Amino acid sequence: MRYLTAGESHGPQLTTILEGVPAGLELLAEDIDNELARRQLGYGRGRRMQIEKDRAQILSGVRHGKTTGAPITLVVENKDWTHWKNYMGAEPLTESQEKNMKRQISRPRPGHADLNGAIKYGHRDMRNVxxxxxxxxxxxxxxxxxxxxxxxxxxxxxxxxxxxxxxGIESNYNGGMTLEEMQRVSEESPVRSLDEQAAEKMMKAIDDAKSNGDSIGGIVEVVVEGVPIGLGSHVQFDRKLDSKIAAAIVSINAFKGVEFGIGFEAAKIPGSEVHDEIEWSKEDGYTRKTNRLGGFEGGMTTGMPIVVKGVMKPIPTLYKPLQSVDIDTKEPFSASIERSDSCAVPAASVVAESVVAWEIATSLLDKFGHDRIEEIASNLSQYKSYSQEF
Incomplete structure (x- = not known):
């Protein structure tokens, strides 16, 4: 599977085309809308979330509630587009319109793509970036x-x-919940925390940052259960599934780090406290006594839950803007202010789930087939029996 996205923040719509989704998968717009709604929630979100009520339109690849195997087109309209037509329209500007253009941006914001993208693509108005x-x-x-x-x-x-x-406020959750409980408890928390006491402190930290015109970041964790042994491969660097997931995590806006299982803690302790000992039983096949490596060895899944964390830096758009340089005058100025969140970590948790799910689904189809959901399910079932008895 693969997909491309298109569209701008204040353009008419955002579009993605998904290719390689197998035929016969039951899919409704509400399956997508539920996830879009989750992304818009979270303590610390800005006013944009009050404007946009994201809904997906399925424009191809699904017929009567099931995928056909053809490319799927998904569209999400930007409701705020009505206020931006004159600034973001595709038609050329008249001379008078160009003179009256008040929202050209020549002051790059530290921490954003503004300056690098402007230099790379030759844009004097950094709104294009x-x-x-x-x-x-x-x-x-x-x-x-x-x-x-x-x-x-x-x-x-x-x-x-x-x-x-x-x-800097850390959850004290150390396991014990089922995946279903994790889903329910995180969904009920304004900051998607599994630790109620930590959640209160997190919300206060967000309030303090907002009142100071500042922003804060954090760490999200994604857990995936039910993955079979052997997704990914050890034979080439670009076939290792953990590397693909790592790339997907750091591709999320403002994400600067990723780790699996105990991650960087493995650098501090001996190997005997890092590696996961192997067990076998007739009922469960091959399992591990621990899951310190987060479900991966040699670029392949071990059959244990995949556990991956992502580090999100504070959002760089601040209401007490940092210093920058105007690219037209070369004079120092305070960076431009765009509407923004004081903290988007809870929403980013939903995005992280999505990009991890995509990489796992892609790897799953690479191993078990691409054409029909029934055929894939049958192949997966046979493989699970084989690996259990191996």
């Missing part, structure tokens, strides 16, 4: 992820996400 580099693009990545999640769930694989840390 920031409109596409905006995290608004993750809307349709979540839409694509919703399709991947539906595919995985149909095949007995489930995904959950939660927030580990916001602004």
């Amino acid at each position: 920031l409109e596409r580099s905006s995290a608004r693009e993750t809307t349709v990545r979540v839409a694509a992820g919703a399709v991947a999640k539906k595919l995985l769930k149909t095949l007995g694989i489930n995904v959950a996400g939660h927030v580990r840390m916001i602004g």
Whole structure:
């Protein structure tokens, strides 16, 4: 499977085309809308979430509630487009319109793609960069992820996400919940935390940052259960599934780090406390006593839950703007202010679920077939029996 996205933050719509989704998968617009709604929630979101009520239109590849195997087109309209037609329209500007253009941006914001993108593509108005580099693009990545999640769930694989840390406030959750409980508890929390006491402190940290005109980041965690042994491969660097998931995580706007299982903690302790000992039983086949490596060895899944964390930096758009340089005058100025969130970590948790789900679904189809959901399910079932008895 693969997909492309198109569209700008204040353009008419965001679009994604998904290719390679197998035929026969039950898929409704509400499956996607539920995920889009989750992305818009979370303590610390800005006013944009009050304007946009994201809904997906399925324009191809689905007939009477089931995928056909053809490319799927998903569209999410930007309701705010009505206020931006004169600034973001595709038609050339008249001379008078160009003179009256008041929203040209020549002051790059530190931490954004503004300056690098402007230099790379030769844009004097950096709105051409920031409109596409905006995290608004993750809307349709979540839409694509919703399709991947539906595919995985149909095949007995489930995904959950939660927030580990916001602004230095860390959740004390150390396991014990089922995946279903994790989904429910995180969904009920305004910051998607599994630790109620930590959640209160996280919300206060967000309030403090907002009142100071600042922003804060955090750490999210995605857990995937039901994945069979052997997705990915050890034979080439670009076939390792953990590397693909790592790339997907850091592709999310403002994400700067990723780790699996105990991650960087493995650098501090001996190997005897890192590696997961192997067990076998007739009922469960091969399992591990622990899951410190987060479900991966040699670029392949071990059959244990996949556990991956992503680190999100604070959003760089601040209401007490940092210093920058005007690219036209070369004079120092305070950076431009665009409407923004004080903290988007809870929403980013949903995005992380989506990109991880997509990579796992893609790898699953690479191993078990691409054409029909019934055929894929049959192949997966046979493989599970084979690996259990191996």
